[in-house]
Amino acid sequence: MFNNYAYSVTERFLRYVQIDTQSDPLSGTFPSTEKQKDLGRLLVAELQDMGITDAHLDEWGYVYATLPANTDKQVPVICLCSHMDTSSDCSGTHVKPIIHPNYQGQDLVLPDDPSVVIRVAEHPYLEQKKGDDIITASGLTLLGADDKAGVAAIMDAVRFLLQQPDVKHGAIRILFTPDEEVGRGVNHLDMEKLGAQFGYTLDGGELGSLEDENFSADGVKIVIEGVSVHPGTAKGTLVSAIKIAAEVLATLPADRLSPETTEGREGFVHPVRVEGVVERAEIDFIIRDFETAKLQEHEAFLKAVLDQVMARYPAASATFQVKEQYRNMKEVLNQYPQVVEYAAIAMRKAMIAPVSLPIRGGTDGSRLSFMGLPCPNIFTGEMALHGKQEYVSVQDMQKAVQTIVYLAQTWEAHS
Known part of the structure; x- marks a missing residue:
């Protein structure tokens, strides 16, 4: 033909x-x-x-x-x-x-x-x-x-x-x-x-x-509110949202749950955007897995990481927002x-x-x-x-x- x-x-x-x-x-x-x-x-x-x-x-x-x-x-x-x-x-x-x-x-x-x-x-x-x-x-x-x-x-x-x-x-x-x-x-x-x-x-x-x-897919946005103070008089009061965001990312596992360490049917938690100043920082994640139910497991893990880090900074606060993307x-x-x-x-x-x-x-x-x-x-x-x-x-x-x-x-x- x-x-x-x-x-x-x-x-x-x-x-x-x-x-x-x-x-x-x-x-x-x-x-x-x-x-x-x-x-x-x-x-x-x-x-x-x-x-x-x-x-x-x-x-x-x-x-x-x-x-x-x-x-x-x-x-x-x-x-x-x-x-x-x-x-x-x-x-x-x-x-x-x-x-x-x-x-x-x-x-x-x-x-x-x-x-x-x-x-x-x-x-x-x-x-x-x-x-x-x-x-x-x-x-x-x-x-x-x-x-x-x-x-x-x-x-x-x-x-x-x-x-x-x-x-x-x-x-x-x-x-x-x-x-x-x-x-x-x-x-x-x-x-x-x-x-x-x-x-x-x-x-x-x-x-x-x-x-x-x-993949089934969700997005997660973490917003961290720090405390901004003039750096010349900041001792004991300044809390950098940038550094907290960096700590959250550094706490993620290096040997699993990332695109660079998974294949086939394995899911992941992947930061795709970081933006911020001392007072406020945002991290956007994409959450992926072939089993839709596992998205909640990955999100719970990420939330636990955030809570663990935030516990060290009582003067700061954070929000954790999940948005469904596709299934x-x-x-x-x-x-x-x-x-x-x-x-x-x-x-x-x-x-x-x-x-x-x-x-x-x-x-x-x-x-x-x-x-x-x-x-x-x-x-x-x-x-x-x-x-x-x-x-x-x-x-x-x-x-x-x-x-x-x-x-x-x-x-x-x-x-």
Whole structure:
């Protein structure tokens, strides 16, 4: 079916990553940065050029569009979703994508900063990519494969289905979201307007990865109130909130419960932001575990650490606030096994061996699942996310396009 197809996924990807869409976790607006809408407007224009008449960007920065059904069968409406924003962890300004054709297993030295090297020893997936065309950034920015690889794959799959009316499918809703990287990607999503029954995010990594399980997640904010006094007359009265915050962090275990010491299904307690002055300091944590009940255990441990430290500073005070972020999609997807089963069938049709992997993180799909849209995650090839060593295989993106097409076909065939 794809033998003579001229993929557009690569040229789309190269175009999209050059648009700065970095989100901002400290912003109080939605979307957190207006520049995310720049990509949204381009995607709407491209969809309209393909003939998708209802494609539009709403006030919140969501792109909605519909690929109409071309079958007489009653097929559930599925949604294909990717996010447009890139991580705040690394600059996304002036991204210069570079294609390394016919990759042969060498370390990749990025030209604009030769100290940035994508080493095979540190990225063993590259061993499987010999002969592929690898795309990287130039060494000064992230690439943006997370998740513009997903965006590009969806766009190319839509193009394919429009060009191949013999491939039967039900109605497909296309959704591109802002602010996924800051955990707010579906905060203003109109589920009634979306009108889908099942969904798939295209935001996964290795070829064949099919993720139906993710961390459950909470956030914790600790606010420490110290006592500020002029340092020249501070003896016996000054209590530094900065030093208390440092002591809390230093009391956390060095050999467990952190991202750098855990893997697989192990959870963690991770400080992600510290800010303060003598009088007041804040620490933001993310709490993660695949078992939702264990979040409370991790939070109780962190609260005990705080109480232990604060007991040494009776003149100071602290608050401990927990905020739910998202939950393990497995709790919902177990009720709808066909959603994952059909994705696995689609991958096999694309000559890919599906691999079920737990996500040590979250996607829009984890929140969508609990909003009534069961939504596992499918690979795009995006690797080494959120940093200057990010890369993606052109051939992986092409296989993602195939998987989307076969997925649409599978839903129609089983209806």
